[in-house]
Amino acid sequence: MTDSPARTDSAALAWLGLILGSLFWAGNALVARAFHEAIPPMSLAFWRWVLALILLLPFVAVPLWRQRRLLLKTAPQLVVLAGLAIAGYSSMLYHAAQTTTAINMTLLNTCLPLVLFLGAGVLLGEWPVRRAWYGMLLAAAGLLVLISTGSWEKLRNLQFRQGDLWVLLSILDWALYSLLLRRWSATLAAIAPLSLMAALIALGIPLLLPFYLLELWRGQLFEPSMSNLAAIAYTAVFASLFAYLAWNYGIKVLGASRVGLSNYLMPVFAAVLSWALLDESLQGFHWAGAALIFSGLLLANWRPGRRVAA
Structure with missing residues (x-):
């Protein structure tokens, strides 16, 4: 049987959200790096989520109160997810x-x-189909083209820095969040997406607070200039609320392994943003890498239609 129109529409909406979410997260990386000297890391993390919660509360305060018993019942899972995400x-x-x-x-x-491919198989029993592995390899080839700028010598001499370890740790953290969110999806299904997001933020802010206060105690402050506040606003609205909601919806509709493929779009969007905002040129290897990545995503998510039995 073919997929129902409602299911197809949900998958299309999920992918649209993931594509835009990858764009916003690519912007988040550029903002974080551009303002790394102006805004200390814990200050950016803390005020990003405080502002996101302030923006959400008018829409979720009443639903949160109505679902307080359910939220208390699922508090252990929510605390773990908030700590991770x-x-x-x-x-x-x-x-x-x-x-x-x-x-x-x-x-x-x-x-x-x-x-996520490996974690979804081991922890959830959701092993991707062979086509998805081929798509991931094709997208990875596109990634190598972008990394190398079309030059094997540059790829061989690529250097990584101390901060790259933090990125790798954050990947493991985010993968665990995504897998647990999928595993507990039935338990959390009765909580509306906005309410779930607000609950996670409300639980996550107190976990951030001691580290933010430690940063302040060390004298790491930031000036509340228009540019700094705009950077925080971007991370709160686009990289937090929209991107997280899109990711959570994608996990629910597509599964943990398939949504992870959207991360291959981030370097493509980073290149586009650098071209648009930093006046860096788009070269042939950008187009070649992007073509391979998009082809890999299409292959991994292609679902051949099946005829309905007569």
């Missing part, structure tokens, strides 16, 4: 931005699909 992931990513480049951050994040 809100406190852990953003903190490690912003620490990485202190000592590595935005392109390294986006490139290393493309390790996530492999981690």
Whole structure:
């Protein structure tokens, strides 16, 4: 039988959200690196989520109160997810931005699909089909083209920095969050997406607070200038609310392994943003790498239609 129109529409919406989410996360890496000297990492992580919660509360305060018993019942799972997604992931990513480049951050994040492929199989029993593995390899080839800029010598001499370890740790953190979110999806299904997001943020902020206060105690402050506040606003609205909601919806509709493939888009978007904002030229290897990545995503997610039996 063919997939129902509703299911097809949900998958299309999920992929649209993931594509835009990858764009916003690529922007998040550029912002984190551009402002790494102006805004300390824990300050950016803390105020990003505080602002996101302030923006959400008018829409979720009443639903959260109505579902307070369910939220209390699922509190152990929510605390774990909040620790991973809100406190852990953003903190490690912003620490990485202190000592590595935005392109390294986006490139290393493309390790996530492999981690999710393996994790989904081992922890959830959701082994991807053979076509998905081929698609991942094709997208990985496109990634290598972008990394090397079409030059094998540059790929061989590629150097990584101390902050890259933080990126790798954040990948493991995010993969575990994604897998647990999928595993507990039935338990959390009764909580509306906005309410779930608000609950995770509300639980994650207190986990961030001690590290933010430690940063303040060390004298690491930031000036509340328009540019700094705009950077925080971007991370709160686009890299937090929209991208996280899109990711959570993708996990629910597509599964953990398939959504991870969207991370291959981040270096493509990073190159496009660098061209649009930093006046860097788009060259042939950008187009070749992007073509391979998009082809890999299409192959991994292609579902041949099946005829309905007569």
